[in-house]
Amino acid sequence: MAATAISVAGVAMRYAARGASVAALADMSFDVAEREFVAIVGPSGCGKSTLLKILAGLLPPTRGEARLRGTPIAGPRRDIGVVFQAPVLFPWRTVLDNVLLPVDVQGLPRDRHRRAALDLLALVGLEGFEQRYPWELSGGMQQRVSIIRALIHDPAMLLMDEPFGALDAMTRELMNLELQRIWLERKKTVLFITHSIPEAVFLADRVLVMTPRPGAIMDDVAVRLPRPRSLDAMSTSEFGGCVARIRARFNAQGGVDA
Amino acid sequence: MTSTRNVALTIGLLCVSLAGWEGAVRLLAVPIYIVPPPSRVVVALWRGFASGLYPRHLVYTLTETVLGFLLGAALGFSLGIAVASSRYIEYFVYPYIVMFQSLPKVALAPLIVIWFGLGLASKVVNAALVAFFPLMVNTMVGLRSADEDRVSLMRALAASEPQIFWMLRLPGALPFVMAGLDVAVILALIGAIVGEFVGAQHGLGMLIQSMNFTMDVSGQFSVLLLLSVLGLALNKGIAVLRRRVLFWDPSVKSRSDAL
Ligand SMILES: Nc1ncnc2c1ncn2[C@@H]1O[C@H](COP(=O)(O)OP(=O)(O)OP(=O)(O)O)[C@@H](O)[C@H]1O
Ligand SMILES: [Mg+2]
Helix, strand or coil, rough: CCEEEEEEEEEEEEEEEEEEEEEEEEEEEEEEEECEEEEEEECCCHHHHHHHHCCCCCCCCEEEEEEECEEECCCCCEEEEEEEEECCCCCCCHHHHHHHHHHCCCCCCCHHHHHHHHHHHHCCCCCCCCCHHHHCCCCHHHHHHHHHHHHHCCCCEEEECCCCCCCCCHHHHHHHHHHHHHHHHHEEEEEEECCHHHHHHHCEEEEEECCCEEEEEEEECCCCCCCCCCHHHHHHHHHHHHHHHHHHHHHHHCCCCC | HHHHHHHHHHHHHHHHHHHHHHHHHCCCCCCCCCCCCCHHHHHHHHHHHHCCHHHHHHHHHHHHHHHHHHHHHHHHHHHHHHHHCHHHHHHHHHHHHHHHCCCHHHHEEEEEEECCCCCHHHHHHHHHHHHHHHHHHHHHHHCCCCCHHHHHHHHCCCCCCHHHHHHHHHHHHHHHHHHHHHHHHHHHHHHHHHHHHHHHCHHHHHHHHHHHCCCHHHHHHHHHHHHHHHHHHHHHHHHHHHHHCCCCCCHHHHHHHHC
């Protein structure tokens, strides 16, 4: 077994909101190994984004402890890359400068990372768009920019919160293939949050299934499909079995939203 | 195609209304010291320029306005930043600024002339005081309007608060700041003219007043025309600046493409 990259132990989260308080996470515990691709699926509002914010150091949990590579999370750190549901690009920066944002913030050498950024842009098919502005790009292209922005400072871990949620089905499949390719090339630890069961099964080594709010892990499904996976993998019995098992867990809990 | 037709139509309309004005004044024998015919206004304008009187006063008023605008803009911008970045300043200082703003500032002009004299300084101060407020409010609102997701992204990258300010909040506030400048430049012109009305030796406002004493209404009309052209030019100047600064803003871009 490889070293542990992310370790979440008994994490609970309550939001205080005008007198009443909302329990977002009940009791989360799980581990993610180095270089593992783990997907989390769960119904809307079950606390997935909350979990990601805790891991990104943006939000201290009410209870429990989360560790990244052995050290407790005390705030934002530089060895993680975060991708949000929306691309969150800066309109006054060109595509290239958007990718270089983490480099500017963290004061890393710009010329060396410039080359890396150009390589990454080529990797996701955005050659020739380096000097364009975000609004000149389609939604899928913008999301690709935000993914390679999360990779530019070469973080050991990637946290992704429904990065393809806003895309149409076809673009989404292409992006899944592209993400898998990037991951196979760079071998990072990935925690990938999604609404879509097939997407989770297609991408991940393991799928964690969450209960409705307040969230907790109710199942941990290992996906034994060889890599690299093509879209044809979706018609195998292993794929179908995993999807069926996760769906059954949801139905037992009172239905899925997506 | 359509634009040449529009220009022709505009010029045609202008000619027709000027001719109508001229005809009505002559036909009804309106005294020249009540409403002068446009031909008289043009003659007054021509004389003013030929004698060098108008250019001299125009430059003077322009100087007052631009200096007052720069001073007021700097003041409004820095106060906006201060109020937006500190709860304490907002709590303790902002109410006084709002109180000051609700005062009709034209009423302050006589005091300012007493304090700063009949020269340039009092007009600059008056223009600055009238112009600073919209810029302050817009700067404040702009800095506060930074998108939550973008702030989260910066925080997740372990950015410091100054970095968040310089790399996110300030550039994000620029569209608001530019809109504030748009209003401020015209207010600065008004402030300068009001200052000249109260007491001055130079400037277009002073010229209007002295013409009023001699019942030179055609002259007043010609100076008014000059003032509106000046206001229009200042406004265009800001529009050019805006396109330079907000080159990345799709709304600015599409507007300039459409023209
Ligand atoms: N800042 C906040 N203040 C109060 N309550 C919040 C806050 N953020 C989230 N919540 C609540 O916590 C719960 C979990 O929210 P969260 O955003 O983590 O859900 P999610 O699983 O990401 O949902 P979705 O799939 O729709 O994105 C929700 O019920 C929400 O109402
Ligand atoms: Mg969410």
